[in-house]
Amino acid sequence: MPTIEVGGKNYETDEEGYLINLGEWNEEVGAYLAIEEKVEMTPSHWEVVNFLREYYNDYQIAPAIRVLTKAIGKKLGAEKGNSKYLYELFPYGPAKQACKIAGLPKPTGCI
Amino acid sequence: MGAEMTEATGGIDFEDEEASGVVKKFMFVNRKAPYGTIYALEALEVVLISAAFDQDVSLAFLDDGVYQIIKGQHTKAIDVKNFSPTYRALEGYDIEKLYVEKESLDQRGLTEDDLLVDVQVMSSAEMAKMMSEQDIVISF
Secondary structure: OOEEEEOOEEEEEOOOOOEOOHHHOOHHHHHHHHHHOOOOOOHHHHHHHHHHHHHHHHHOOOOOHHHHHHHHHHHHOOOOOOHHHHHHHOOOOHHHHHHHHOOOOOOOOOO | OOHHHHHHHOOOOHHHOOOOOOOOEEEEEEOOOOOOOOHHHHHHHHHHHHHHHOOEEEEEEOHHHHHHHEOOOOOHHHOOOOOHHHHHHHHHHOOOEEEEEHHHHHHOOOOHHHEOOOOEEEOHHHHHHHHHOOOEEEEO
């Protein structure tokens, strides 16, 4: 199984680079995964990543993009609850990239 | 790693996909206990995926299937993931038709208060009628 090394510690990932044990996640690992995804993290990026971790904690799944945009709109305001905003932050797919950086599995229903 | 692959498959957004027009009534019937077999978890995944296709989706819980949505599930001792919180996410996926057979609850000494999501409890006869009105019934 592939591993990544962050701060002298090894973390297992799947073939696509998603973290295997989400309990191992910390911001340093998130920042490392972001670099691999070529995403430059700003407070707006972290806001989405933290939102996803909370969502996962509540529901034990990574949300589909449609569900993510709706939930973000509800929590963080309509100007953020749309795919344009999220794609600007995570150009290769918010659900996919943001979930990976958040240490979550790939979203169910993500094709 | 990854970058090329995500680029190739990224950017798919269900929101922007036009529905093909035909909306069918799908009912997913859950009859088995949540753990011990893979049926409950598989059904839940299929339901979540089906939500992307703008169909009329409902879930029915009968027999031991009612245990899938019971409150206070603890799975540590059997070393499997407790996926019951995911049923509470269904609302966010616009899946709000959850039907539970009253007889199945009664036989197990359960009531609606024991369940972790809002459901519509109905008699066996009402459930049968509901099933007969579906285009597609998939049983797990």
